[in-house]
Amino acid sequence: MGEITNFYDLIIIGGGPAGLSAAIYGGRAKLKTLVINKGMVGGLVNTTREIVNYPGYDQISGPELMKNFKKHAESFGVEFLRDEVVDTDLSLREKLITTKKGKQFSAKAVIVACGSEPRLLNIPGEKRLQGMGVAYCATCDAEFFEGEHVVVVGSGDQAIEEGMYITKFASKVTVIVLHDEGILDCNKVSSEKAIKNEKMEFIWNSTIEEVLGTENVEGVKIKNLKTGNTEEICCQGVFFFVGMIPSTSFLKNSNLEMDSRGHIIANELMETSLEGIYAVGDNRVKYLRQVVSAAGDGATAAVAAERYIEELNNFNENLLKSDKRVLLLFVDALVNESLEFRALLEEVNRELNCNYNILEVDIATKKNLVEMYEIKDVPAVVVLEKSKEIKQFRYTLNKEQLKGLLC
Known part of the structure; x- marks a missing residue:
């Protein structure tokens, strides 16, 4: 540390x-x-x-x-x-x-x-070839694939928009899509642009099973989800955009x-x-x-x-620097007893001239204080003097009983 x-x-x-x-x-x-x-x-x-x-x-x-x-x-x-x-x-x-x-x-x-x-698919070859053809950021890495064939995995906004950006550098971008032909998960404008892009082609109803290559990406193994057939495609880069x-x-x-x-x-x-x-x-x-x-x-x-x-x-200002004793009043703002007890507490404090500082603590937003003073039920009062706890008591709507607790 x-x-x-x-x-x-x-x-x-x-x-x-x-x-x-x-x-x-x-x-x-x-x-x-x-x-x-x-x-x-x-x-x-x-x-x-x-x-x-x-x-x-x-x-x-x-x-x-x-x-x-x-x-x-x-x-x-x-x-x-x-x-x-x-x-x-x-x-x-x-x-x-x-x-x-x-x-x-x-x-x-x-x-x-x-x-x-980026979420990883954790398929064979993905981690091993990261930085050697496997990538997750087109803006960062697209330029390294100038004139080469790149595969994009995914069909959401990020995948399609990044895929179009990659076409500025790559000779060809192949997008592997889980859905039937023509169905992409991206917005309509990007979908129309991508399908019209001459450098992009789509392999539908398919998923990627493995990234191939020894020291660098050399291809991918793809499986057709309808037929179960697999095929290998040669490429030099694979960009994953799967969430x-x-x-x-x-x-x-x-x-x-x-x-x-x-x-x-x-x-x-x-x-x-x-x-x-x-x-x-x-x-x-x-x-x-x-x-x-x-x-x-x-x-x-x-x-x-x-x-x-x-x-x-x-x-902190009221608690640590107050010359008066402090009443920490723990309340639940949604419970009527808290409101009634607060009014009675203020009334007794005035009548007895106790000069307590009353600090209201909402248990819904001050969970640290609730745990610190081990408050189980509300309304409840913790009496402090120079930030040290003197005593603690639960609420009562009996005025005379409350006077006895405060004196």
Whole structure:
């Protein structure tokens, strides 16, 4: 473990469109904000040659758009660190982040924006020939296949659009499609363009079984799903576009609630199952995974984090620096007893001139405090003096009994 070198209000893990959008909002709110990104800022959007559906731009490249995002964030004082987060302790009031280079950071709130990565089919030859003809990013690697035959696996938007980009370099692009002839999973415009592209041809109702080659890709073995027949096709490159998986493996011991595929579960405020932790972009459970929706996620999470940090600061100020005793009132905002007890508690505090500071704690949003003070039922009160617990009691609507508990 490295020493904690810096304390931040907000740390954002990941520098794609969701993380950068969160950084812009965090910086603008004057939160001390750090973005930790293990690769080039912009994430997978940097591999997108052309974006035509981001509001305000008829057409812009992914790298250019992400450069604008980063510049905007930097104008608000956001800091950037190129490193990889390998461990976290997100259960603490001050969250701890540890990087591959041995640095350790602390933050009041953390936004997870680590995105996703290409899914592997794990067929024979795929891993062995990665970087030797097997590729997952057309923008990164298409130029290496100038004048050669390339096979594309997949039929979604990414596969078809990247396949068309590859035709600018390759002599021929063969697309292997699971579906019947003419059926692609991409948008209609891309489908029509691809089918008309003279350099593209399609092998329908088929799947890839093996990548062939010794030191470099020499071909692929394909199986027809209807006939069961297999054939080998000579080629010099294979690009896989068969889906994405969330890059959340480093969070496996974090106790964050995730689905079976590793996507983080978050609500409409991007709040996760852990207090002060937010999830945005492709690494969370969501319907639409686009640059524009990722940016919206980031903005929402940063605003929610700002309000959480403000509440946390106010809580610490009242709790740690108060000359009065503090009553932590644990409530469930949806239960009537909580509202009734709060009113009675305030009334008794005034009548007895006890001068307690009453701090309301909603159990739905302050799970750390609930666990810290082992609150089982609400309403409940924890009496603190100079941040140390003196006693704890459950609610009563008997006024005289409550006076006895407070005196």
